[in-house]
Amino acid sequence: MRVLISWYAFNNDFVGSEANVKGPTYQFHQHFFDHDQHLILSSEKEDDTRLNVLMNRLALDFPHHRDRINHRYMDINDVIDMSTIKQKIEALLLSMSDHELDLFISPGTPAMQVAWYLCHSTLHLKTRLLQTRPPSKTKSGQPELVVTQAEESSMPVSMVIREELHQSTHAEEADHLILPSIQPVYDRAYKLAQTDRVTGLILGASGTGKEHLANYIHDHSSRRTRKFISVNCSALGDTLLESRLFGYERGAFTGADKRTDGYFDAAKGGTLFLDEIGDISPYMQQSLLRVLQTGGYMPVGSTTERKADVRIVAATHRLLRQECEAGKFRWDLFYRLAVAELHLPSLVERGAAEKRTLIEYFLTKKQSSFRRAKPLKLTAAAWRILDAYLFPGNIRELENLIESLYVFSGETADVADLPDWIRLPSSSTASFSWQEHEKALIQRALTYHSGNKARACAALGYGSINTLAKKIVDYQIGSTPEQ
Numbered sequence: 001m002r003v004l005i006s007w008y009a010f011n012n013d014f015v016g017s018e019a020n021v022k023g024p025t026y027q028f029h030q031h032f033f034d035h036d037q038h039l040i041l042s043s044e045k046e047d048d049t050r051l052n053v054l055m056n057r058l059a060l061d062f063p064h065h066r067d068r069i070n071h072r073y074m075d076i077n078d079v080i081d082m083s084t085i086k087q088k089i090e091a092l093l094l095s096m097s098d099h100e101l102d103l104f105i106s107p108g109t110p111a112m113q114v115a116w117y118l119c120h121s122t123l124h125l126k127t128r129l130l131q132t133r134p135p136s137k138t139k140s141g142q143p144e145l146v147v148t149q150a151e152e153s154s155m156p157v158s159m160v161i162r163e164e165l166h167q168s169t170h171a172e173e174a175d176h177l178i179l180p181s182i183q184p185v186y187d188r189a190y191k192l193a194q195t196d197r198v199t200g201l202i203l204g205a206s207g208t209g210k211e212h213l214a215n216y217i218h219d220h221s222s223r224r225t226r227k228f229i230s231v232n233c234s235a236l237g238d239t240l241l242e243s244r245l246f247g248y249e250r251g252a253f254t255g256a257d258k259r260t261d262g263y264f265d266a267a268k269g270g271t272l273f274l275d276e277i278g279d280i281s282p283y284m285q286q287s288l289l290r291v292l293q294t295g296g297y298m299p300v301g302s303t304t305e306r307k308a309d310v311r312i313v314a315a316t317h318r319l320l321r322q323e324c325e326a327g328k329f330r331w332d333l334f335y336r337l338a339v340a341e342l343h344l345p346s347l348v349e350r351g352a353a354e355k356r357t358l359i360e361y362f363l364t365k366k367q368s369s370f371r372r373a374k375p376l377k378l379t380a381a382a383w384r385i386l387d388a389y390l391f392p393g394n395i396r397e398l399e400n401l402i403e404s405l406y407v408f409s410g411e412t413a414d415v416a417d418l419p420d421w422i423r424l425p426s427s428s429t430a431s432f433s434w435q436e437h438e439k440a441l442i443q444r445a446l447t448y449h450s451g452n453k454a455r456a457c458a459a460l461g462y463g464s465i466n467t468l469a470k471k472i473v474d475y476q477i478g479s480t481p482e483q
């Protein structure tokens with residue numbers, strides 16, 4: 001779909017309280033509009049009388065455009081605040097990234113125009129910058145449409161950023177294995193990284209690489225020289241999570257003997273990764289929503305607000321939309337977080353060929369950390385068993401398995417070197433239900449480690465014991481695990 005997007009011109013699109021037929025928006029419709037949609041942006045929060053006047057006039061004079069004209073309230077307090085304008089239109093453009101976007105830049109304040117230029121040159125979306133030349137400035141006496149070429153040479157800032165990114169991409173390349181099934185996710189993540197503060201929500205089962213992807217976003221953004229801080233939200237109760245995130249003043253609670261900065265301070269200028277966001281309480285959902293809405297936060301026990309200068313990337317293994325539908329997670333927070341939603345597939349969804357490539361990748365990658373002269377080899381029989389195994393713990397389980405093979409095998413790993421639960425699958429692993437498989441695996445790990453949750457958790461490769469504890473409840477695994 002071809003979409004035209006523009007602000008309206010506060011002065012030029014109006015004569016008094018009427019729409020100006022010589023104004024840029026009207027003229028565009030009269031001479032050049034052949035789009036599937038025109039999205040007119042208003043800086044107001046709601047109820048914009050001027051916008052209504054303009055839209056009514058366009059609908060009246062160009063009835064065949066009527067159904068194609070839409071509007072969006074952008075809620076911009078200060079129309080010369082370039083950074084806020086840029087942030088808001090970045091989010092808008094990313095949400096429409098599947099379309100061809102013509103950015104009509106003639107109407108709007110200079111700050112709005114610069115923001116269009118920056119978004120066009122840094123987001124790598126299918127955007128064109130359009131301007132109109134009024135009849136008084138053309139030889140023909142007719143208005144002309146100009147497609148503005150924002151060459152990189154006219155964009156020194158973004159060029160510098162891109163050059164640095166290019167170098168860092170090379171440095172990081174070895175750590176990211178981007179195979180075809182996740183290429184589109186990483187492409188979207190790259191575009192997200194090019195924005196400054198747009199939030200991202202990564203969805204995917206445990207061990208699918210959510211934190212890895214969040215790291216990739218940070219490494220490819222202009223924030224990469226600052227910190228990437230990862231917080232496992234499910235591991236901390238409300239009070240602890242709140243004081244860790246926002247910091248606290250001296251005397252804020254018993255034991256708070258000195259003023260302490262939180263993760264929002266520590267990650268200043270960088271990226272804050274909120275893992276297991278789906279597990280936070282309604283109270284913390286409200287607190288985070290406030291930060292995302294106001295851009296500020298208050299340390300516990302303080303009355304002074306601090307500005308939050310972080311990009312938030314959140315992740316969860318939960319089906320967050322369903323959690324919202326069930327009333328367990330706030331929709332308003334969901335939408336604030338999910339400006340860019342990224343979904344990582346499980347290993348089962350990624351197919352046999354990619355699983356093999358991942359095994360080979362980790363066999364090679366771990367060689368140097370285990371100081372082996374040659375990469376570990378697998379016998380054909382061991383390969384057959386791994387081909388049949390579904391790896392419910394996804395990449396993390398696969399990576400852990402290769403590490404344990406390096407620890408316990410010689411130059412070649414054979415069937416006998418594989419753990420029991422992989423070598424001797426029970427009838428339940430013949431099932432292709434991911435949940436059944438994971439449940440069986442947890443039961444076996446608990447049996448194997450005599451019910452010791454910490455050891456079972458490490459063997460399963462879960463990031464925290466809380467993840468395991470929750471799964472035990474979710475899957476209704478009894479205290480006496482099945483054999």
Ligand SMILES: Nc1ncnc2c1ncn2[C@@H]1O[C@H](COP(=O)(O)OP(=O)(O)OP(=O)(O)O)[C@@H](O)[C@H]1O
Pocket residue numbers: 175176177178204205206207208209210211212213275317395396399461462463
């Ligand atoms: N694209 C990739 N290339 C190379 N290694 C990867 C990739 N994706 C994930 N990994 C590796 O897989 C392991 C698991 O990834 P990660 O910790 O990001 O998963 P996760 O989804 O955040 O897990 P959890 O939900 O349990 O927190 C890590 O060691 C990570 O480095």
